Amino acid sequence: MKPAFYERPVVEVARDLIGCVVAHSGCSGIIVETEAYHDSEPACHAFVGLTARTATLFGPPGHAYVYRSYGIHACLNAVCEPPGVGAAVLIRALEPVEGLDAMRARRGLERLEDLCSGPGKLTQALGIGLEHNGADLSRGPVVITSKPRAWRDAPVAASRRIGITKATELPWRFCAESSRCLSRPAFSRV
DNA sequence: CATGGGATTGACT
DNA sequence: GTCAATCCCATGC
Numbered sequence: 001m002k003p004a005f006y007e008r009p010v011v012e013v014a015r016d017l018i019g020c021v022v023a024h025s026g027c028s029g030i031i032v033e034t035e036a037y038h039d040s041e042p043a044c045h046a047f048v049g050l051t052a053r054t055a056t057l058f059g060p061p062g063h064a065y066v067y068r069s070y071g072i073h074a075c076l077n078a079v080c081e082p083p084g085v086g087a088a089v090l091i092r093a094l095e096p097v098e099g100l101d102a103m104r105a106r107r108g109l110e111r112l113e114d115l116c117s118g119p120g121k122l123t124q125a126l127g128i129g130l131e132h133n134g135a136d137l138s139r140g141p142v143v144i145t146s147k148p149r150a151w152r153d154a155p156v157a158a159s160r161r162i163g164i165t166k167a168t169e170l171p172w173r174f175c176a177e178s179s180r181c182l183s184r185p186a187f188s189r190v
Numbered sequence: 191c192a193t194g195g196g197a198t199t200g201a202c203t
Numbered sequence: 204g205t206c207a208a209t210c211c212c213a214t215g216c
Contacts, residue, residue, distance in 0.1 A: 035197070043197070053212060070198050071209030077197085090197055120198050163197055183198095 029094030046086025073120030
């Protein structure tokens with residue numbers, strides 16, 4: 001997707017990314033779950049302002065923001081909105097399409113539904129790490145491309161974000177309703 | 191310079 | 204359902 005796609009309100013981009021394709025190192029998958037984060041709300045890393053950690057979030061749209069979660073996992077985001085605004089879409093789950101054998105080898109698992117059904121799982125499956133922080137998503141090595149025809153009008157459900165303790169009321173999580181590869185069901189009661 | 195807290199996952203009761 | 208693993212970095216002394 002071109003930078004202009006990302007230079008819009010982050011919640012719109014989060015919804016529109018459902019059905020798009022993420023690819024890296026011969027592996028790819030359909031985005032089936034996303035969450036929006038914006039520097040105006042405290043769940044966003046950029047809420048603290050411009051620091052070494054958040055510099056990527058305030059940079060140009062269409063680049064990758066990759067951070068380490070709980071000291072163990074890497075999580076992939078697409079930076080959104082104009083430079084100077086700290087906003088990004090967290091890619092939370094994929095339906096695997098290409099490179100299934102490589103994904104299974106990296107994950108040490110067989111079941112399709114277990115390969116990319118979580119933000120830490122999909123980065124491990126695709127071989128995405130902190131070294132990709134700041135990379136241009138339109139040039140690679142990590143790329144996001146437009147939706148296959150079958151995903152053009154896929155139904156999208158909105159619900160509250162997962163795993164956070166602040167600003168939990170915002171309905172900024174988006175899921176492909178029919179997908180079996182979500183990190184949790186489309187509508188979580190919590 | 192020391193400390194505390196995660197945008198998670200997988201193993202275990 | 205509960206819980207530990209593990210490390211970067213923002214914050215406060």
